[in-house]
Amino acid sequence: MGELRAYAALAGAQFRSVTSYRTSFLVEVIGNMGATVFDVLTVFVLFRATPEVGGFTLEQAVLVVGLSAAGFTLADMLVGNVDGLKNYVRTGTLDAVLVRPLPALPQLLLMDMPLRKTLRVVFGFVVLSGAVAVNDIDWTPARLVLIVAAPLAACVFFGSIFVISASLAFWWVDSGQVGSAFTYGGRDFTSYPVTVYGEWFRALFAYALGFAFVAYQPALALLGRADPLGLPAWAGFVSPLVALLAAAIAAGVWRAGIRRYRSTGS
Amino acid sequence: MIQMRELRKDFTVRVKAGRFRRKKRTVAAVDGVSLTIEPGEMVGYIGPNGAGKSTTLKMLTGVLTPSSGEVSVCGLTPVPQRTRLALRIGVVFGQRSQLWWDLPLGESFRLLRHIYRVPAADHEARLRRCRSLLDMDEFLDTPVRQLSLGQRMRGELTAALLHGPEVLFLDEPTIGLDVVSKQAVRSFLAELGATGDVTLVLTTHDLADIERLCERLVVIDHGRVVHDGTIEALHARYSSRRSLVVDLERPLPEGFELPGATLVAVTAERHRATFALESTGAGAAVAGLVAAVPVRDLSLVEPDIEDVVAKLYRTTDAP
Numbered sequence: 181m182g183e184l185r186a187y188a189a190l191a192g193a194q195f196r197s198v199t200s201y202r203t204s205f206l207v208e209v210i211g212n213m214g215a216t217v218f219d220v221l222t223v224f225v226l227f228r229a230t231p232e233v234g235g236f237t238l239e240q241a242v243l244v245v246g247l248s249a250a251g252f253t254l255a256d257m258l259v260g261n262v263d264g265l266k267n268y269v270r271t272g273t274l275d276a277v278l279v280r281p282l283p284a285l286p287q288l289l290l291m292d293m294p295l296r297k298t299l300r301v302v303f304g305f306v307v308l309s310g311a312v313a314v315n316d317i318d319w320t321p322a323r324l325v326l327i328v329a330a331p332l333a334a335c336v337f338f339g340s341i342f343v344i345s346a347s348l349a350f351w352w353v354d355s356g357q358v359g360s361a362f363t364y365g366g367r368d369f370t371s372y373p374v375t376v377y378g379e380w381f382r383a384l385f386a387y388a389l390g391f392a393f394v395a396y397q398p399a400l401a402l403l404g405r406a407d408p409l410g411l412p413a414w415a416g417f418v419s420p421l422v423a424l425l426a427a428a429i430a431a432g433v434w435r436a437g438i439r440r441y442r443s444t445g446s
Numbered sequence: 447m448i449q450m451r452e453l454r455k456d457f458t459v460r461v462k463a464g465r466f467r468r469k470k471r472t473v474a475a476v477d478g479v480s481l482t483i484e485p486g487e488m489v490g491y492i493g494p495n496g497a498g499k500s501t502t503l504k505m506l507t508g509v510l511t512p513s514s515g516e517v518s519v520c521g522l523t524p525v526p527q528r529t530r531l532a533l534r535i536g537v538v539f540g541q542r543s544q545l546w547w548d549l550p551l552g553e554s555f556r557l558l559r560h561i562y563r564v565p566a567a568d569h570e571a572r573l574r575r576c577r578s579l580l581d582m583d584e585f586l587d588t589p590v591r592q593l594s595l596g597q598r599m600r601g602e603l604t605a606a607l608l609h610g611p612e613v614l615f616l617d618e619p620t621i622g623l624d625v626v627s628k629q630a631v632r633s634f635l636a637e638l639g640a641t642g643d644v645t646l647v648l649t650t651h652d653l654a655d656i657e658r659l660c661e662r663l664v665v666i667d668h669g670r671v672v673h674d675g676t677i678e679a680l681h682a683r684y685s686s687r688r689s690l691v692v693d694l695e696r697p698l699p700e701g702f703e704l705p706g707a708t709l710v711a712v713t714a715e716r717h718r719a720t721f722a723l724e725s726t727g728a729g730a731a732v733a734g735l736v737a738a739v740p741v742r743d744l745s746l747v748e749p750d751i752e753d754v755v756a757k758l759y760r761t762t763d764a765p
Contacts, residue, residue: 189561197547278508
C-alpha cells in the first residue's frame with residue numbers, strides 16, 4: 181500500500197516535470213504519433229498491390245497489425261524507456277536509484293515515463309478496434325477473454341523484450357542499438373502474418389523467440405481460422421502464458437544484471 | 447552498526463594487447479578491508495584518487511555486490527536486503543543527485559516523504575530543523591536545475607536525512623563547494639554528529655573536513671587500510687612534530703645546538719631558524735634560545751595533516 185503511494189508520487193513527479201516545458205511537450209505528443217501511423221499505413225499500401233498476402237486478406241492482416249500495434253505502443257510507453265538504462269550505467273547515475281527503498285526497475289520506468297507517447301497508444305487501440313469491427317468474429321466467451329488478454333499479453337511480451345535488451349548494458353556498456361533489433365525489429369516482424377517470412381527466419385523469430393504468439397496466433401484464434409503452418413487451434417490462447425514466461429526470463433536477466441553493475445569512479 | 451570482514455571488490459578491465467586482441471586483467475579496487483564502526487561514531491575515510499573509498503561506500507549501501515568477504519550494515523546484508531536497508535540509511539553522493547532536476551526543491555522533499563513512507567509529522571519536524579540549520583527558506587521553491595552547487599548540496603543533505611536514517615554515508619560532500627558553503631555543511635554535520643543519534647561515514651579529499659568532524663580517521667590506499675585511528679595517532683606514528691620558527695636579532699652562531707630539538711632550516715643570512723621539537727616543550731626550547739641569542743619574533747607551527755597524509759601515500763606507493 182505504502183509502496184503504491186510511492187510509485188504514484190514518482191509518476192506524478194514525472195508528469196509535472198515534463199509539463200513544466202508545456203509547448204515542447206505538446207509538440208512531442210503530436211510528433212510522436214507519426215511512427216505508428218506509418219507502420220499501419222504500410223500494411224494498407226502493401227494490399228493495394230496484391231489482394232492477399234501470405235494467404236491473408238486485408239481485413240485479417242489489419243487484425244494482426246492492430247494487435248501488434250496496441251501491444252507494442254502500450255509497452256513502448258510503459259517500459260520502452262528502460263532503453264535509457266545504458267546512460268544510467270555508463271554515467272553511474274543508477275547509484276542514486278539503487279539507494280532508494282524501492283525496486284530499481286519500477287523506479288526507472290516511472291521516473292522516465294515518456295508521456296509524450298500517449299497518443300500513439302490511443303492510435304494503436306483505435307486500429308485494433310477497427311480491425312475487430314471489420315472482421316466477422318464469432319464471439320464466444322473464450323474469444324471475448326482473448327480480445328482483452330491478447331493486447332495485454334503482447335504488451336507484457338514486448339515489455340520483457342525491452343527489459344532484456346536494455347539489460348545488455350550491464351554486460352556491455354556500449355550496447356548501442358543492438359537491442360533495437362529485437363524491440364523495433366520484433367514490432368515490424370509481428371505486424372504481418374508470419375506466413376510471409378522465409379522458413380529459417382520464421383523458425384527463429386516466430387517460434388524460438390516467441391513472436392508468433394504476440395499477434396499472429398491470437399488473430400487466428402479470434403478469426404477461427406486453422407493455422408496454415410499447422411499449430412493447433414488453442415495456440416492463440418496460450419499467448420498470455422508465453423508472455424508470462426518472457427516476463428520471468430526478463431526478471432531473471434534484470435536481477436543478474438543489477439548484480440553485475442559496476443558503477444563508475446567516485 | 448557497520449561490520450566489514452575481508453571485504454573485496456575486483457573489477458576486470460580489458461587492456462589492449464595487439465591490434466584486435468584484448469587481455470583481461472583483474473584489479474582489486476578494495477583488497478580485503480576489515481573494519482567495525484560503532485553506533486554514533488563519526489568516521490572519515492580518506493585516500494588518493496582510485497584508492498577504493500567510493501567502492502567501499504557503494505558496497506556498504508548495496509549499490510555494488512562485493513566479490514568476496516562479509517559486510518553488514520544495521521544488521522542487514524546490503525545487496526540482498528537493499529530496499530530494507532535503504533529505509534535505515536541516508537546517502538549523499540556528491541556527484542549523484544537525489545533530487546528531481548526540473549521540480550522545485552520543496553517538491554523533491556515531498557516526493558521523498560512518499561518514497562520513504564515517512565509519517566507527515568516526523569517529516570515536518572525534520573524538515574523544519576534542516577531548513578533553519580541550513581538556511582534553505584529562500585530557495586525552497588526554486589527548481590533544482592537553477593540552484594547553485596552549494597544550495598543543491600544543502601538540499602541533498604536534507605534529502606538524505608528526512609527519513610531519520612541511523613547511518614549517514616557521505617561521498618565527498620564538500621567537493622567543489624566554496625569556503626562559505628563548506629563551512630555551512632561542516633557545521634551542520636558537526637551538530638548532527640554531536641547528537642549521537644546518527645553514525646556518520648564520510649569520504650573526502652579535504653582534510654579540513656576530517657579535522658573538523660571526525661574522531662576516527664581511516665586511510666585507505668590501493669584498496670587496503672593503511673591507518674585506522676585518531677588524527678593524533680597518525681601524527682605520532684609518522685613522527686610529525688611541531689616546529690618553532692624564530693627571527694633573531696643576530697645571526698645564529700655556527701654549531702648552535704638546542705637540547706631536545708633539531709635545526710631544520712636556517713635562512714635570511716642566519717637571522718631566521720626553524721627547529722623541529724622532538725623531546726622538549728616549546729617553553730624550554732624558547733628559554734634555551736633566548737639565553738644564547740636575542741629573539742625578535744617567534745611562532746609555533748602545528749604539524750600539517752596534509753603533509754602527513756602525502757607522506758603516507760608515498761610510503762605505501764612503493765611495491
